Amino acid sequence: MSVDDTDRRLLRQYQADPGLPLAELARRATMTEATASRRLDRLRARGILKGVGAVIDWRRLGWEVEVSLRITLDKTDPRAFDEFIAAARHVPEVLEIQTFLGRVDVRLNVIARDMAHYQEVYRTRLLTLPHIADLEALMHVAEIKRGEALPL
Template sequence: MLDDMDRRILRHYQHDPALGPAELAERAGVTAATCARRLERMQASGIIRGNRAVIDWRALGYEVEVSLRVTLDKTQARAFDEFMAAARDVSEVVELQSFLGRVDIRLSVIARDMGHYQQIYRQNILTLPHIADIEALMHVARIKSDEVLPL
């Protein structure tokens, strides 16, 4: 269970995980040793799962993002596992989510342009196993993308 001190540390850490231990401790109002010990404990317990770089796909030439909602053929016992394994191998699929309901899987796909997307769709997506239905939603704008928790 997290106490107020852990929450203060996490609140500052999630906004800027590149902060040095001394600066993070100062912002959280704790000593550097306490901050380091608590961060280490939260990492060991899985509360902090890691740090990552957030890369702007557009800066690298990816101008198109499409969400694909996929319904699988549920008459096949291994449909979900086989679909997920194959979808993980498509490098332009940057996110996979599973759902309960009519839609089973959502894939987020990036491409350089519409021609590139069409190539990915025909060669890599439509060849994935056990697809019963697929619906494409073209992203127009990202209104909010925030993984910061209200601590």
């Protein structure tokens, strides 16, 4: 799905500050309010603009530990992926689930309040997920760059 330069200009301004009133967004994107409104509606209808949400800093809420788990599944059971993912969705501390082609099948991004909490989550919720053949935990040390804005 292609977008033109006007759409890109509008999206750049919108992703920089999605809380702007339409009039200000249109001014910054150098178009009329009516044009901005029509284009935003069209971008939503095409599924390019999926919505606006809150970005919550979970660290400021007392969650101090972040771990990436790289998991290889026992693929001898054809239901392994579906059953694993269905179970992982129910672990509240799992923020993200990604699947891959290659040696690693799934990556879970997990948060915990502290190391004791992580150890509890790991033992009681993560290790009990079905079809795990191999698991590697990578402790996050620092976030260097987070790409929340697209290079439009």
